[in-house]
Amino acid sequence: MRNKLTSLSEAIARVPDNAVVALGGNTLHRSPTAAVHELIRQRKRGLNLVKTAGAYDVDILCGAGVASAVSAGFVGYENVFGMAPLYRRAVEQGLVRACEHTCYSVIAGLRAATQGVPFMPVNAFSLSDVPLAQGYKQVADPYSGAEVFAVPAIQPEVAIVHVHEADAEGNARIYGTLFEDVLMVTAAKHVILTAEHIVDGSTFAAQPELTTIAGFMVTHVVHAPRGAHPCSCHGLYDMDMGYLGDFYAQAQTADSFEAFLREHVLDAAYHEMAQDVEREADTLEWSEAALGDVSHRAR
């Protein structure tokens, strides 16, 4: 078994500038935020971010000058706060290109990459101005001749996904909602996992079907407790409304955002965790109280 445990800074150092980078999670939930902050600290540039629906992660990467394109169906804070101010300003000022998708066409593009084909037909866009604006084309069904929209493959150079449990090889479990995370793993050339817990993977063998990410597809594993904060992580912690509220207020102007970035990201010491096995997988031991109601879990 290969040990892929590494520090966050070493893992993120492997992300090249100008890369297509997929981010797991959805809106304010289970985003790989510790890794996002490290991308900012390492002054990455020119990233094309891939996500079905982004919020804090996409917004702060646009504000910090890390992203130059965003391929997404939605970028915003839902009704929690509203529009994404940094993304919006960056697009309106021409600093970031909005590669507009519908969430389903992001999925289709990731499916194409997963399957090793150059494009994927998708039953979407039939009544939309998005294809003309973005250059999505139709292809003819070679059998019936009917036209269908085809989206180009989206092959991330790197997918960054935050999980509940991973072992040193990268076998990993996500509890609760999966979003597109497993599809991002299969589509990407390289996969960085950040994990709440690093576990002894031999204990996964009792219920391997709960392990939805296979370690052989993973390149780096990072121990990052609370690595989705200020976003939620199913069963472990909720959104941090205080932090997000401060961020959203300070994101409204360039000066106050710079101050926020300095205080909470650039000058904030990141405490690397010991990169070794922390404990046994405790799938069968987490209490109902800690997880809330997750009736899908095997007992």
Added chain:
Amino acid sequence: MEAVLFSPDILMPIVMARLLRNGETVFHGVASPLPMVAILLAKALRAPDLIYLNITGSTDPTPAALPRSTVDPALFAGTRSRVTLADLFDLSARGKLDTAFLSGVQIDRAGNINMSLIPGPDGDPHHPKVRLPGGAGSAAIMPTAKRTLLWRTKHDPRVFVERVAFRTTGGNVDRVVTPLCVFRRVAGLLQVETIHPGVTPAQLQAATGWPLSVSASTPRTPEPSEAELAALDAVDPQRARLIEF
């Protein structure tokens, strides 16, 4: 007799719930507190076998408290299965999704929505005057779901426009619920079906960006019943839905 006024946060979810049918599959996406409340309300009142689907991949969740974000893990509580978001889009794409709730920053007379952008002077979509959040799943769902119910908590001429500045998508729009009225799409155009209690035809016309066919004889939206009001309080006792107003 003077009409009893109901605030939109009470009337809208009740009207939206009335549009749902027992046994159908109903989906809402991001930023959808009112559909979340309306679906739970319909299940409580008259559609116990309605199948409630959302982005978390749960089926018929039983949230302990209603969340601010409609992607929140709270909407995964109580589910007995887990599907992915891709599974839900696939469901719609193959024509098996009965009803979807969607919304728009702009909604036009033909039921098209704009969630994408307001163009700048050069009309180039890559140099927008205003970049909006994007349509999320709507450009896939709205043309393929059997029917779409639109809602919007603001009804003014900047929202309800003759023609959207950018068409994120059109689709199978059935009705549009607003704080002032219910539109029904007939022959491809939105027509006023009912006006809410306390709203005058003149007020409704002034708030809408295209000429309406409304008069004193336009039907009124039926007032909420005692049972509907009680069920709404039971489903959303903390009034999580107020985040939309």
